Amino acid sequence: MADRREELLELLTDHVQQHGLEGASIRTLATAAGVAHNTLTHHFGSRTELLAAVFERLSSRIPTGPAPTVDTAPTERLRATWAALLTHPQVSTWPVFYEVLSVALRSPEEHRTYLTRVSEGWTAPLAAELVAAGRSQRDALASATFVVAAVRGLVIDALCGGDRERIEDALALLADFVDDLTR
Structure with a gap:
């Protein structure tokens, strides 16, 4: 299950990096990841928790x-x-x-x-x-x-x-x- 969460997190981080946050609801992010919205809530909980994970992943992509x-x-x-x-x-x-x-x-x-x-x-x-x-x-x-x-x-x-x-x-x-x- 952790591997699926990681896979989804990578997909969603790529999506947010390319498209930004405008309209980034659980449903639109689920559509972008090709999954049902309840899949995201299962792996991440709320939209806030999902975005926190995406934000963290994005921050790790900035080269130092x-x-x-x-x-x-x-x-x-x-x-x-x-x-x-x-x-x-x-x-x-x-x-x-x-x-x-x-x-x-x-x-x-x-x-x-x-x-x-x-x-x-x-x-x-x-x-x-x-x-x-x-x-x-x-x-x-x-x-x-x-x-x-x-x-x-x-x-x-x-x-x-x-x-x-x-x-x-x-x-x-x-x-x-x-x-x-x-x-």
Whole structure:
């Protein structure tokens, strides 16, 4: 039964990633998955529980970039992550990421796991790396939060069709900040 739930979760996550959440009722999602609506309630419970599972799966699809290695400079990883964030198929994840985030923010208690993952999923590993490089825990968390927020903001600007040269210049400023953090 767990395998069927996983299969359905993958199908539904693909559907939401491609089509967004507009009109995403249990019945429309069941139709998209090719099953009866009671199949979804059997495997996921309520619409809220189903969407929470889909949101969680979507958040795991956002690439985080290359893993830290001793011989890779943080600015190199930042640029590699940036390139990965705006390549196909990842670029199709971003609009639904922000749509899902908006829905989750309207019902934070129902989507606490997702919101925690969005908040800490990139920040915590970067902060840990900064602590290992000698930063205080507080400074590392603040710096990691700033870097992640800046990257997400630049992604929004790029998706909105912002001037690529201006966005790349902003990324260069962010890379300088990251470089300063690790000195």
